[in-house]
Amino acid sequence: MYILLLPLLAAPLAARPFDSLPPARTRVAYEPAGRAVTITVGPFRLPAMGHDHDMMMMMMDEWAEDRSDLVTWPADTWLQGFQLRVVDGAGRELSRRLLHHWAVIDVDRRELVYPVAHRVMGGGAESGDVRLPPTVGVPLPAGHRLQAFFMWHNDSDQDLEAVYLRLTITWLPGNLQPRPAPVLPFWADVDFHPGEGGANRYDVPPGGSTRVAEFTVPVSGHLLVLSGHLHDYGASIRVEDAQTGEILARVTARRDADGTVRGVSRELLGLWGPGPHLEANRRYLIVVVYDNPTRTPLTGVMGVIGGLFQPDDVRAWPAVDPTNPDYQRDLAGFLRASTVAMANRTRMLP
Numbered sequence: 001m002y003i004l005l006l007p008l009l010a011a012p013l014a015a016r017p018f019d020s021l022p023p024a025r026t027r028v029a030y031e032p033a034g035r036a037v038t039i040t041v042g043p044f045r046l047p048a049m050g051h052d053h054d055m056m057m058m059m060m061d062e063w064a065e066d067r068s069d070l071v072t073w074p075a076d077t078w079l080q081g082f083q084l085r086v087v088d089g090a091g092r093e094l095s096r097r098l099l100h101h102w103a104v105i106d107v108d109r110r111e112l113v114y115p116v117a118h119r120v121m122g123g124g125a126e127s128g129d130v131r132l133p134p135t136v137g138v139p140l141p142a143g144h145r146l147q148a149f150f151m152w153h154n155d156s157d158q159d160l161e162a163v164y165l166r167l168t169i170t171w172l173p174g175n176l177q178p179r180p181a182p183v184l185p186f187w188a189d190v191d192f193h194p195g196e197g198g199a200n201r202y203d204v205p206p207g208g209s210t211r212v213a214e215f216t217v218p219v220s221g222h223l224l225v226l227s228g229h230l231h232d233y234g235a236s237i238r239v240e241d242a243q244t245g246e247i248l249a250r251v252t253a254r255r256d257a258d259g260t261v262r263g264v265s266r267e268l269l270g271l272w273g274p275g276p277h278l279e280a281n282r283r284y285l286i287v288v289v290y291d292n293p294t295r296t297p298l299t300g301v302m303g304v305i306g307g308l309f310q311p312d313d314v315r316a317w318p319a320v321d322p323t324n325p326d327y328q329r330d331l332a333g334f335l336r337a338s339t340v341a342m343a344n345r346t347r348m349l350p
């Protein structure tokens with residue numbers, strides 16, 4: 001199972017439709033019989049960018065985001081999974097690696113930890129599709145509005161003239177019996193700055209550092225799955241009870257001998273038991289540990305956790321507040337090209 005959370009996304013300015021192409025548009029196919037909704041966005045023209053990564057980084061400031069229109073969800077459902085495809089005008093499959101990263105947000109639900117729009121699904125170039133076991137599901141009621149954000153990156157030597165993003169979301173009916181257990185993806189950042197792409201980065205002096213941030217959740221529940229995102233020389237991230245110091249969960253970096261982080265462990269906390277229980281409004285800590293064996297500071301590192309949370313009572317999940325300044329800043333960040341600085345952010349559950 002992959003659950004991927006990509007908080008901030010955008011796409012190259014170059015990925016604009018050809019003048020000769022119709023403007024990119026969003027089509028939604030609701031297939032009740034197949035218990036699927038397919039969202040298609042395109043066409044996009046993707047000029048070859050080659051393998052020059054430095055050039056890519058230099059151009060980033062010039063990049064703008066690509067996004068779908070708002071898609072109103074058609075039925076009361078439990079989300080079960082998704083399948084992402086990149087296709088050409090004839091429906092032929094292209095390399096999924098053309099999509100550098102992507103996310104779908106639900107503007108009508110708030111995140112667990114922050115009062116910002118909920119990241120329902122997402123992924124990076126290397127990530128796969130997701131399928132949850134039928135005993136759990138992400139509750140998604142009719143009328144919620146979803147929006148996809150994504151960034152293309154054509155690192156081949158060949159221009160592509162009409163590329164489409166095709167996302168198929170599978171679901172179970174909302175009245176299904178027995179009722180699946182409600183689970184919601186969540187994330188938390190040790191340096192949370194809503195809407196300010198890049199501001200959640202910090203530096204690590206020689207010798208290493210431990211960075212701590214406090215957080216609360218507005219609804220009690222269990223941590224079922226936990227993973228995270230660290231840059232090179234990252235060691236671990238743990239969740240502690242702020243009062244007792246008890247360690248509730250911990251993820252660790254998979255590193256090469258030279259400190260390169262290949263990924264962060266995925267802890268199936270709810271596999272053999274209910275998983276650690278978080279209480280509403282109790283203080284918890286996210287503790288991010290970096291080693292730094294070099295003689296210079298590590299710059300611009302990050303520490304993010306993410307996973308699946310099972311609320312005790314999903315009806316207690318607070319309503320989204322679109323007037324909340326953090327909500328507005330965060331959403332504006334999605335819509336702004338500057339968030340592209342975050343391009344390499346977060347594969348949460350590898």
Ligand SMILES: [Cu+2]
Pocket residue numbers: 229230231301302344345346
């Ligand atoms: Cu990062």
